[in-house]
Amino acid sequence: MDIGSKNWAYVKSEYVFFKSFAKDFNLTGIELDAYRMYSNFYNRYEIAKFYTKGLENTNYIAGDLLEHKGKYDCIIWVLPFITEYPLVKWGLPLRYFKPEEMLLHAYKLLNKGGEMLIINQGEDEYQIQQELNRKLGLSSENYGKIDDVFGVFRNDRYCLKVTN
Numbered sequence: 368m369d370i371g372s373k374n375w376a377y378v379k380s381e382y383v384f385f386k387s388f389a390k391d392f393n394l395t396g397i398e399l400d401a402y403r404m405y406s407n408f409y410n411r412y413e414i415a416k417f418y419t420k421g422l423e424n425t426n427y428i429a430g431d432l433l434e435h436k437g438k439y440d441c442i443i444w445v446l447p448f449i450t451e452y453p454l455v456k457w458g459l460p461l462r463y464f465k466p467e468e469m470l471l472h473a474y475k476l477l478n479k480g481g482e483m484l485i486i487n488q489g490e491d492e493y494q495i496q497q498e499l500n501r502k503l504g505l506s507s508e509n510y511g512k513i514d515d516v517f518g519v520f521r522n523d524r525y526c527l528k529v530t531n
């Protein structure tokens with residue numbers, strides 16, 4: 368599962384990654400603000416439908432993670448909102464700022480032995496993420512800064528993995 372998928376423009380990379388070592392799998396993306404419209408009058412949902420076309424068992428859900436039920440072996444969470452400022456800049460109301468609740472809920476969606484890969488932006492966020500994990504008693508492996516192989520990151524990105 369991918370959390371906070373936006374328009375899921377990167378779904379194919381996730382699909383190809385999982386396909387490389389799993390024969391059968393389902394890939395689910397969930398996005399709270401799925402009907403946000405772009406200047407070309409397509410919304411995120413429509414764009415995600417385009418990007419998921421032809422990818423078997425791939426499903427984009429317009430919904431709130433906190434209301435989502437299910438069980439997953441692997442969760443990918445790229446740039447969760449763990450401070451208020453990015454969430455507000457993104458255009459979401461502050462009532463959606465619930466980093467602890469979100470993280471715990473995501474953790475509960477993991478199967479036993481399941482893994483959640485979290486990518487944070489900037490060292491400060493990475494530190495806050497580690498503190499959050501500790502506070503919630505979640506064991507995590509902290510991998511540090513990741514290589515910007517394609518040269519597309521505006522800011523440094525950091526990675527850690529939470530295992531159930």
Ligand SMILES: C[S@@+](CC[C@H](N)C(=O)[O-])C[C@H]1O[C@@H](n2cnc3c(N)ncnc32)[C@H](O)[C@@H]1O
Nearest residue numbers: 371372373397398399400430431432433445446
């Ligand atoms: C910083 S963006 C990252 C988008 C995408 N993962 C990427 O890397 O391009 C965080 C995304 O999480 C979504 N989000 C925030 N709260 C959410 C929730 N409760 N349920 C589902 N998605 C949520 C936001 O709407 C936003 O699209």
